[in-house]
Amino acid sequence: MALHIYNTLTRRKEPFESVHPDRIGVYFCGPTVYGDAHVGHAKAYITADIVNRYLRFRFPDKKVTYVQNITDVGHMTDNDDVSGEDKLEVQSRKERKHPMEVAEYYTRRYFEDMDALNITRPDISPRATGHIIEQIEIIKELLTKGYAYEVNGNVYFDVAQDKDYGKLSGRKAEEQESSGRVEERSDKRSPQDFALWKRAEKGHLLQWPSPWGMGFPGWHIECSAMSMKYLGESFDIHGAGLENSFPHNECEIAQSECATGKKPFVKYWMHNNMVTTGGVKMGKSLGNSAYLRDLYQQYDPLSLRFTILQSHYRSTTEFTEEAIAAADAGYQKLLSSYHRLLQASMGLPVTGLEESNSLVREFIASMDDDFNTAKAIATLYDLSTETNSALTQQDKGRYATLRSTWNVLAGNILGILPRAASTQSDLTEKMDSAMHLLIRQRKAARDRRDFAASDAIRNELDAAGIVLEDTKEGTTWRLK
């Protein structure tokens, strides 16, 4: 048994073997920080998170380093204009702030939104503006090797010089580019060439000195520069949303491999599919996007995470109220088993994961199959059934092992178990004290046969979003 990953580069599932024996490098394209994160970001970075969590579980002897960039320069607006405008500059004019203030603000909010989804932070979050030198160095190398040319302070990659261009996407043509992110200027030799460095127009706030005059890097070059700086010239996994496979990732391969003398840039390319509603892609540019912050007013972020994990990362996720409600019903069922087990097993020692257990093996087999979280979740329902049955039979000898199984599979790997955030832990503890007092008040009311009083406590708590559950072991509480 081995972990298999669907590699966009080869169009098949391949067994995973790390480039280096002792470490694994993972890079996913990060957000452009000119607005709040939406459900598309949730799907992309939950995918990255699952990859990192599972690699860390599966290869405990290798150091997994996860790098995810912050794009704060060079990403142009999509429009029909031949040049487009830098998204950060546009937003900075709207907000009457320096582009770096805009970047600071949305970067912070981005991480808050991701934290709520229980997404582990990247080991390194490099910023494009913080790596201008590294980008210039690659461009200089490409010019020296004849893969790039300069015209009037702009530097372009010369696609005709790279026979491998197109190997990721199977595309060389520029049909997408006139509506896309690659600047199309009249001074290009060929319309498919793409910008590595752009001359700064008058009034452009984001600009730096370079051998070609004042300017700023193109969007694609940042990912080549930052991934290779921190992970080496050849590394294991590069992920992105499917829409970035061309031209963005294709250009990354061309730049990186031409600069390093055709060393293979990335071994496994992973692309996650989109989030749809009514079959239509959700995304900011289409106007039907749902910002995560708005969704969090209505839904538990972990329930949204669960909804996304119920479809495979390479499938689309249909994100409607009904779909979320259906997923949440299943999620609450799992949580209810887990919480009852937690309370019943309080004080028991921590055991390791029982790797011979058939449920555990089934779960690992699903995850080994290109991170099939949908199938892995199906196994959790079996775990829930087994847990409920152990609790009913008071089979206490099983409690500690079951708890470890939940904690590793649902907690460490899938990241769907609620964990008290450090800022909440104190309040959670006090809340627990208050709730246990209330539970005893209710019991006392029942004992004196004042059922009106005991029912009132239960109903009022329910209305406040707090559920009491009566089990053989006594009454427990949880937030809805």
Add this chain to the structure above:
Amino acid sequence: MALHIYNTLTRRKEPFESVHPDRIGVYFCGPTVYGDAHVGHAKAYITADIVNRYLRFRFPDKKVTYVQNITDVGHMTDNDDVSGEDKLEVQSRKERKHPMEVAEYYTRRYFEDMDALNITRPDISPRATGHIIEQIEIIKELLTKGYAYEVNGNVYFDVAQDKDYGKLSGRKAEEQESSGRVEERSDKRSPQDFALWKRAEKGHLLQWPSPWGMGFPGWHIECSAMSMKYLGESFDIHGAGLENSFPHNECEIAQSECATGKKPFVKYWMHNNMVTTGGVKMGKSLGNSAYLRDLYQQYDPLSLRFTILQSHYRSTTEFTEEAIAAADAGYQKLLSSYHRLLQASMGLPVTGLEESNSLVREFIASMDDDFNTAKAIATLYDLSTETNSALTQQDKGRYATLRSTWNVLAGNILGILPRAASTQSDLTEKMDSAMHLLIRQRKAARDRRDFAASDAIRNELDAAGIVLEDTKEGTTWRLK
């Protein structure tokens, strides 16, 4: 009446007049991110926070931009070696991580620790490694103008060329430097010269190409580069811990003013004093430092903030268990008034601040006097007395105004009112529902003269850290 600031440069209190009519630029030296924040950081950044909060209150028509750097390269260890080592590199060897992973980790924890102290985030948190080009540009300018010289890939500032060197600290001598942060190499023309750029030794991970070969910037140059980039060549306020006035801030002035043709770099220099315990400075290098994270296990972070604000920023803060306990007693007294008022005034409309009120005028006068938070807090005790008396007399016409006074003075300006963090608000609300049920249970027990039951509720809550307070308006609750 005008805001007066003690200016280290002129050694007197001066009326504050902003450099530009419509904006105010503030820069404080940020942390070197190779370890966790300690109480010294708390004092420095609470000082910065008070400055920013008060400027925003006092000058609502001016845009206050607060820039605070992250030092992730160039800050050398203090030791007797002539060159020292980069603190990030040393830590990265210890943790067996890339220096940028170390920086990422401690930057995140730094902001978590500052958030807990209710310190508003900077508008821009630039990283030294993200501004290498900007630092190189200033060094080139200094070389061109004859204020610097290059030897073997190192560039030094030539102190003898700058007649103004020493104007901040009154010091020119290098007595501190051999034990300090400025590299002392044999290739300097004079021992008082300081490094602008250092040649990278073999194996140094943090290095970039420059006109002088591969290397990295000195510590001082980063603050010149990042403050001027985002605030302009002349800006309003630059703050730091007193220990940084020489050589760090002195060198900043020299570099900046020599590069810009002697434009005044900073108008007001502010320096906060240290935190002591038993009269001895607390700090990491002395081994008696208290990490904030450890203190938070024992103390409410806002109570620590209150303790620090009880002494003026230019005085030392004595930080002992007794001092914190004494401060906390006062703090709880203030909070008790405020919380009773909050509950009594629920639903009342928000009024503005009553600027003619003598308490408000007194508070502003204290803050105008070089941010005298110690005196401002004394006024809050009068506000507490006035509030308690209004509540006792049920003088409801005063409630809304009093509430606004608390919210602006203690909340917006001093930042000592607890605010439900967004992640906590949901739990807080549910906790409130549960507590109101419990309060009614207790009342019901009393009504049926079951005082054992009603006392038990109160005592158990007290043991859990939840206080019930019986007032004329009914029973309220708060966390201890």
